[in-house]
Amino acid sequence: MAADGVGTSLPSAPGAATARALPAGSPVLFGRSEELAVLTGLVDAARSDAADSNGDRQGGAAVLVEGEAGIGKTALVTAVEQHARQAGFRVLRCTGLQGSNTVGFDGLHELLHPLLPYVAALPDRQRTALLTAFAVEEGPVPDRLLVSTAALGLLEEAASRRPVLVLAEDMQWTDRSSAEVLDFIGLRLSNAPIVVIATARTGHDVHVTLPCSFPRFDLGPLGADAAETLLATLADTLPRPLSDTARRRILTEAGGNPLALHELPAALAATGVAGTSLSSRLPTTRRLEQAFLDQLSAVPVASRAFLVLAAVADDAALQDVMAAARTMDLGLDDLEPLEVRGLLRTDFASLHFRHPLLRSAVIGNASAAELAAAHRALASVARDETRAAWHRASATFERDETIAADLEAVARRAEQRGARPEAVRAYERAATLSQGVVGRARRLGRAAETARAAGMTSEAIELLAQVDSLAGDAQTVTETAVTRTVLSLTTGSVGAPPLEMDRVRSVLAGPEHADRLVEVLWAAALVVRGRNRPRAEWHALESELRTIPSTSPLKPVALALLTPLGAAPAARANLPHLVPQLLASPLGMASLAIAAESLQDLETALTCWELAYERAHELGAVADETQALRGRATILLLRGRVRDAVADAEYAARMAGDSQIPLVAGIAHGTLARAYALLGDVEAARRAIRDSSSRSTGGRLALSSADARWAAGLIALGQHRYRDALVEFTHMAVHPTRALWAIADRTEAAVHGGRPETVTEDLAEAEAVASGFHSAHLTSLVLRSRALLAPADEAEHYWSRAIEAGQLSESPIELARTRLLFGEWLRRERRVVEAREHLRDALGEFDAAGTPVFAARAAAELRAAGEVPLRDTTERPTTSNPLTPQELQIARLAADGMSNREIADRIYLSHRTVSTHLYKLFPKLGVTSRTGLTEALAANGYAD
Template sequence: MLDDLLGQVRSGRSGTLVLRGEAGSGKTALLDHLAERASFARVLRASGVEAESEMAYSALHQVCAPLLGHLDALPAGQRGALNTAFGLAVGPVPEQLLVGVAVLGLFAEAAARRPLVCVVDDVQWIDAASAVALGFVARRLSAESAALVFAVRSPGDLLRGLPELRVDGLPAAEARELLDSALTGPVDPRVRDRIVAETRGNPLALLELPRSLSPAELAFGFDGSSAAPFADRVEAGFERRIRALPPATRTMLLAAAMEPVGDSLMLWRALELMGVGPESAGPAEADDLIELGARVRFRHPLVRSAVRRCAATAEVRAVHAALAEVTDPVIDPDRRAWHRAHAAAGPDEQVAAELEGSAGRAMARGGWAAAAALLERAAELTAAPSRRGTILLAAAGAQAEAGSYAAVPGLLGAAELCPLDALQQARLERLRAQVAFKLSHGRDAGPPLLAAARRLEKLDPVAARDTFLLAIGAAVYAGRFGGDDLRVAAQAARDAALDGETFADLLLTGLVSWVLDGRTAAAPLLNRCLDAADEHGDPGLLWLTLPVASEMFRTDVAGRLSRQAIRSAFGAGALAQLPDALVMWAVSLINDGRLTEAAEVLDEIDEVARATGASVYQISRLNLAVRRGPADEAETLIAAKLDEAAAHGNGRLHSLAKDALAKLHLALGNHRAALRAAQEMTAYRELATYQWCLRELAEAAAGAGERDIAEAARDQLAETVATTPTPGALGVKAVVDALTAPDGQAEQLYRDAIDLLSRTGTGVEGQRARLLYGEWLRRLGRLDEARAELRAAHQAFTTMGAHLWAGRAARELVLAGEVVGAATPDDRRELTTQEAAIAQLTVAGRTNAEIGAALFLSPRTVEWHLRRVYAKLGVANRRELTAARSPRSS
């Protein structure tokens, strides 16, 4: 497999592989094999070190340091992100995903000159920030002439789903041969077979255990009574050998284990301070435990961990103190502070302050997990309770930024045991509620957020405003399960009288008015907020801006804002907001009938969430499922979302699932079932969805013969549309009016609806209106006209990939007397989803670099996909591609 991977790289393609196996299974030996066979390529090597696992980007820096000469070829934002992440420059905090995109670009630039092979060993010990970036790059390598190979004991979430090779023990014959090479004397064949069976062919166990046991112990088969895992038993064997070494040698090994980068010069300077000379290395080298050259290398990572287990606490502190002394405080202040922190036997305010400084630098590099670890250790070294509380609160905030939400409650609980001032206590309550909302979007977060907002009113008005917005947003999501929470939160925000003209101020004022004064009074305020969003919008509030845009029937705003947010995310590195921006974009694509592209974006959202650790409110899959099908899968997904909504008290999710259920039953022609779902959904006035579902209610009621219900829905919708007469709103109203109008008036209403809803942003609704018009014509016996409308709807739904609605159109066509054959897909269906997205962006005039940034690909990969697109469509270049694509594609 490794040789085949190198063959791919030789041919200009890329590949990724994860070697997974227990300690001692031979993963490192396979990486050595790969590096030796890759003489045609540039080989990069890095290894996780347990002592460095909390230092942000330490492993990534090992990988990228030889490639930094290519930095100037990257876009400015990516170049700045890497410079800041590696501490080469001071700049804004780089988001982890932007660092990943930058590393991908760096790999592509380097591989353009010479193929690249990168191997990363002991991934289980690399720092979290590096793991995010490398996992991201691994999923995006395609046509860069590069290979990325990991060795890991357990793959973890960040490597899950990548191509994997399980490295198990050797087969029995090879295991016996290897064991024989390690034995120093004769062993009973039955004992030898028992050893092979007990080690399960683990190569390191077969080689090392015979060396650590006496002939008498060996005769009984490696102390077969032990039930310990083989990694532990091998490590125990190393421990016995280490304990038998002279004290100076053990000190030398301990210093090497504590010095994570393998710098031999620094190692010997530290040992000199401890009175240990170079002769101490002899016994360890003779016992094949360590290699000492320009770099220090242990025979196996288990030797390093065994050395640490053999050492007393005082010895560990002494070594850390010596290493701190020889670490340059200017060049490497963070590693020096880390060593000093571990050398401290008790509280040390100076070291705590140094750790806080290191945490600040880690945050500036986007290393939130590292910052949290540094702050937690700083808190341990701080004697003053009030200062400890401040540091713990900062550590909790860093963990939340890192997406490690499970760690936040414990830190907040510890902070509460310290004396906090009123502002700190309010911020603590806010953070606890924010994390609760992030995890479930349920009711429980709303009241605590409101309590925190009230406490912040006089302490920090800006924070109070932001927290009131959070409280109202949480109550919006709780919906029908939140009781009177939404009204209470809105009234409290109004009573606070927090005036201002920022986008957040306008949004808060509009939402408060919507809750307390009603939609008609709030409409001008909410529209003013949306008008300001283009220039002054806050990316952090996209999760609330989208529902407001939908409430106002401003589908154009939602699409425009999402595109702007995506561009600014890449331009400014604000990628923490990218998931919400992509959610908005997916909604716009679905509404416009561009379902293939929407599916690709939804996959991107999952990828971003996996890369950043973010929790994303991924409701768009429901909207996609009830258009694409299959019906049974859509129904299963809806049922799962209803269960999730009930479990978390998430009323918005409940309403959206019921709306999806109504659409599903309408697509299948089950009007009674659709009516029940729509009635339950509209029983509560939900922000952004209530008025849209009135259309489903009217269609279901009309189809079920419940004219009174349909007319009541029509009247409610007319009142809503009067305050926001956008084309989308007027189009939906025209549909409902047509469903309830006399035959003499319905035809023009249907035509108006088709015209209004066939514009950008409401393409699916436009074709649904055409389908209803064709059904109406069929019922009147105007079959030729009916077939023309139904045929057009069927073709449009098929092209969109809206298979459930295409099925309903096909059934109506049969009733109109037409035989429906298999649909002929258009040229886009011949492309993969990624190829279709690249073709779309190419026609829109984007460069390869811009397309790569939008789809998280390197420019070389984009070019490779474009060549495939050209071949499939029979065109030669971008100009011909643009001419070949339909106007709708652009």
């Protein structure tokens, strides 16, 4: 037995002698005392935590019990279940089913169905998302993060009444949508007494990558003594005693597998000691399957047909299975031999196999004709459209457009419920059955986009490659181009196939496709800019775009992305007019915001990011919402709202991580690094730089690289390592817009590092851009740079103009930095009275922005100029225990009058998690309730 993995660590297992006794009525376990003690220990810890009234809870735990088929996973968790019930736990259970074809979230629905009476306690959006996923209500397509947050909230609601044990068996067969939600839940159990125990089969016959990050608990074979004791107990129930030879053979071949110890004696009786069913050349699972099949040798032919029918029926109701059996001329008489032999049992609602491995063996041993007959029979009686469509597809071995259309409808229904992994599977199968190439390409294209949205990056890449091999129509070519773009810019995937522009042009030739071609080129523009492709690609796209007669709003956006100077000044003036045309699309708004940044229109950029965020939040499009938050953080940072920028970037990084969008998480961490560098928190900045790099494993975007370099340069600049700073700032050239915004920082590093000549050319370019776009912000940075480079008799002219431009730029922190540098210059020129005015103003701005390092520097300069600051601003008036970015975000929303549930809906947390955050932040701000939060935030230096 071993445990490893990510998340809550498992307690050490006590020795077998100290393992607790099983409750009365529990299944008898042999040789599992240590394993049982570990798992019941998790239950006991959660129970103790639930009884703790001091509010400082550690929460629950999650673990994945892994082992080969028949190793005793179910018996072990059943014993844990009985222990938990005696301890007062509520037990919730779901079980995966091999080969099950669902619309998605079936496992989650099975698990949470008993808790649906509590659903009214959830925040509105979360409740709607969960009920839509369960097809109980119709609502907007729910995002996985919203469904996951709702499911966690529902469990927390139940756990507020009594502790909860979640048992998720056979995770390798649980529908992927449910498995992803369970993984999300298992990693966020710090606020409630909830224990999640999942089981999964390992072995050569399981080809599933589990979306599970729980600590692993490997359940190995029984020891020799325990295996002998179990076999001796079982031998007493056999019709005749086992010989010593048979006993030794069974113990050897079973290899400590409890199910093998149960089943091999029967197989031995059927085939003899030398029978092939006990061949040691087969893995344990195969030997067990063969042992089951040997027991079927005496079963009548009709009963074997009934067994195949039951095996492919998923979890269909008994009445449906019997109705399907009648269409095959089968009935109760054929079921009876299976019940007598203990192969099947019925509870008058459904049929159950003695063990899942028996079901696997039956399916694996059945012929294609037998399986097809069973599926046709089930399709003929199925009352559910999804089940019927899948059974018809499983019975079909030729292309069939009618069945393909039925499966496409299944995929659309799954998408509507937010079950994207299941939709991908349905689209893929529909494509396989499609009769025409165009239809096949269209369905594969939809599968690729759905896979991308589901975070199934490798699957999306493979599907795009398949689409490329087919002759798709104009719509498919356009849609797959956008899919590739978003895939490249959000996951960093280097495996996404490149745009084959010649083929695209041939499909989109003609004036009727002009807007579609513009959309493809707009997508390409986002990629070449985001990945800083060679300039030849930029110019080629620009030239082609200018020749297309299209009024699409994406055309000026794409041109602005590719050639900002060439697009000025008319393009800049036109940007605000494009907003209403792109408002419905978060991605369109995001691209417009990036174009506005490129054209130095920060006001329009901020408007677009905010509108993109609101629209994405309204649609439940978390990936777009995350990107918009990251973008807004950038503009807030430029405007000196550093702590607001930290809150947005931290939120974006958390959501991107939760939604498996690594590259966006990397970009958000880059923004965080720059913010922390401005705040003077060097360790936090360096940590964010590392996080940015580690989350960009698929190929870093120019944006995240530039932000990380900028942050590293600011750190070096603050530590007077000017040559190091200059190196970092110089490498920012990979992102032209960021390089422009950092021109004053680079110039400062170059001047103090003795390399002023290195900025001459880039400063001239920045000056041209600032002039061409009439940008007060960039103009102020250029003039500050000129002042730093100018001889003493010319510098004051530039300093004064830089301050004038800064006053128009709505960037108080940059204005303050200009005043600080000018004040230092004036003091060196022995003009201390004039210096004091600028240093005093700079100190006030730095203090208001919450940048203590800059404030300390300004205060020191002010003292050197002969004036003592009114108060020591080197220490900000915050508490000794500052708010985290998430606490600040929650505090501000609460101060705005939002309830816990409204806050939870806004920032994708459960309402009980919000309550916990408020409980922790109130003392930090010196308040006991929401009353006075606004004043407390201002008093502690967190004014908005």
